[in-house]
Amino acid sequence: MRNNSVIGWLLAAPLSLVLLVFLVAPIAMIVVVSFWGATEWSIYPAFQFDNYEFLLTSDVTYRVFFNTLKYAAITWVITLLIGFTVAYYLAFHIRSLTWQIALFLLCTIPFLTSNIIRMISWIPFLGRNGIANSTLMSMGVIDEPLEWLLFSDFSVILAFVHLYTLFMVVPIFNTMMRIDKSLIEAAADAGATGWQTLWHVIIPLTKPGIMIGTIFVVAQVMGDFITVRFMSGSQSANVGRMIQNDIGLLQYPSASATAVILLITVLLLIGTLLRFVDIRREL
Amino acid sequence: MTKEEIDLTLGIFTEAKKAGQFRAFWKSFDESVNLMASGEVVIQSMWSPAITAVRSQGIPCVYQPLEEGYRSWGGGIGLSASLSGMELDAAYEYINWYLSGWVGGFLMRQGYYSAVPETSKNFMSEDEWGFWFEGKEAQGDITNPFGDVMEKAGAVRDGGSFYDRMGAVACWNAVMDENQYMVRKWNEFIAA
Numbered sequence: 001m002r003n004n005s006v007i008g009w010l011l012a013a014p015l016s017l018v019l020l021v022f023l024v025a026p027i028a029m030i031v032v033v034s035f036w037g038a039t040e041w042s043i044y045p046a047f048q049f050d051n052y053e054f055l056l057t058s059d060v061t062y063r064v065f066f067n068t069l070k071y072a073a074i075t076w077v078i079t080l081l082i083g084f085t086v087a088y089y090l091a092f093h094i095r096s097l098t099w100q101i102a103l104f105l106l107c108t109i110p111f112l113t114s115n116i117i118r119m120i121s122w123i124p125f126l127g128r129n130g131i132a133n134s135t136l137m138s139m140g141v142i143d144e145p146l147e148w149l150l151f152s153d154f155s156v157i158l159a160f161v162h163l164y165t166l167f168m169v170v171p172i173f174n175t176m177m178r179i180d181k182s183l184i185e186a187a188a189d190a191g192a193t194g195w196q197t198l199w200h201v202i203i204p205l206t207k208p209g210i211m212i213g214t215i216f217v218v219a220q221v222m223g224d225f226i227t228v229r230f231m232s233g234s235q236s237a238n239v240g241r242m243i244q245n246d247i248g249l250l251q252y253p254s255a256s257a258t259a260v261i262l263l264i265t266v267l268l269l270i271g272t273l274l275r276f277v278d279i280r281r282e283l
Numbered sequence: 284m285t286k287e288e289i290d291l292t293l294g295i296f297t298e299a300k301k302a303g304q305f306r307a308f309w310k311s312f313d314e315s316v317n318l319m320a321s322g323e324v325v326i327q328s329m330w331s332p333a334i335t336a337v338r339s340q341g342i343p344c345v346y347q348p349l350e351e352g353y354r355s356w357g358g359g360i361g362l363s364a365s366l367s368g369m370e371l372d373a374a375y376e377y378i379n380w381y382l383s384g385w386v387g388g389f390l391m392r393q394g395y396y397s398a399v400p401e402t403s404k405n406f407m408s409e410d411e412w413g414f415w416f417e418g419k420e421a422q423g424d425i426t427n428p429f430g431d432v433m434e435k436a437g438a439v440r441d442g443g444s445f446y447d448r449m450g451a452v453a454c455w456n457a458v459m460d461e462n463q464y465m466v467r468k469w470n471e472f473i474a475a
Binding site for chain 1: 300305306307308309310317321322323458459460462463465466467469470471473474
């Protein structure tokens with residue numbers, strides 16, 4: 001009995017140590033630095049609330065957090081619709097397992113390249129003299145280039161959807177594959193239409209996958225800075241860019257304070273999401 | 284700049300941004316080159332080598348000296364206080380090599396000036412020195428550091444000679460006393 005508990009501690013120790021050193025300690029450091037002060041060229045240890053006071057009283061902070069949430073919400077809706085449809089098609093319309101695996105791998109091929117490359121390749125496509133504009137113009141659809149195609153909220157969200165849809169497809173596909181096919185037969189036998197089966201049988205059973213995909217997508221979009229920077233031509237702000245600007249000009253304490261607030265926001269968001277589905281039980 | 288000056292400047296910027304003046308802001312060298320080369324923007328603030336990079340692609344691109352003067356920036360090499368013995372000697376040796384002319388010649392063919400222009404002269408042809416430093420008409424082809432032709436005979440550098448250009452600097456890029464305030468206002472500007 002005694003021996004068992006020692007083994008238990010030993011088994012838990014490696015992971016706990018790794019998490020302690022690489023996750024808890026850095027976050028603790030960020031929290032500590034967020035109370036420090038900064039000059040033009042240095043940071044100095046202190047315990048002051050200046051950074052938080054400025055952050056929480058500035059309406060820029062609220063606008064930027066709102067913008068970040070807006071990106072997350074729109075990206076979530078679109079990736080969910082596309083991701084669910086793709087997963088549904090793969091899970092229920094493709095009959096043979098070989099084809100399912102083949103098509104699933106096909107979905108992952110774009111992910112063999114760097115995500116920065118995938119994002120940046122949109123720029124020449126959407127640009128003022130890009131392929132999209134020149135095609136539309138030669139077809140006579142438009143007379144002059146559409147400016148909003150690039151360096152706009154549109155291009156930012158397009159890139160997000162492109163980058164993160166697979167993170168929705170994978171978990172949803174995974175849960176869909178576990179659905180007992182006889183449940184769907186039973187629904188059909190009981191006279192349910194296709195839509196009713198989808199709404200009352202498949203969606204409730206897919207919820208854990210949707211939730212995991214949601215967490216992936218929301219967490220990535222909330223923490224992003226590079227997509228927003230490149231695709232908006234540095235003209236739009238989200239929280240990550242605010243932190244990046246601070247760091248670029250050596251304002252580490254205020255960057256840390258922003259990071260702490262962002263962390264709390266994302267944790268609250270995910271905590272709320274987890275209230276809807278008990279992932280542990282469902283898995 | 285004082286806080287009031289920062290407010291005034293970014294106030295003008297914000298108004299222009301809302302009116303759709305800006306297409307994009309760049310942070311890296313290649314971004315500024317691509318923005319200009321793709322025709323995404325038609326006027327922007329650029330570094331000298333970025334201009335030479337655009338011109339080397341065969342796309343005309345010129346500096347337009349402003350009535351108010353130039354905005355300049357400079358860089359130098361510093362020694363760390365923790366250096367001693369062999370490392371210190373090596374660092375000095377590196378600086379001596381850096382200032383001995385080859386690097387200066389390379390930089391000057393990109394349109395920069397070296398801290399010790401005289402040594403760079405030994406690594407540039409008379410025509411190059413005349414074009415880049417003295418503001419004289421080019422006698423033959425002027426190439427960038429990689430050998431690509433940028434200017435033909437007869438071309439003159441914008442703004443003229445070293446003394447004309449550096450004598451007309453209106454402001455220097457620097458980290459300001461109100462750095463923290465400036466970052467906050469910049470974030471506000473980006474969010475606007």
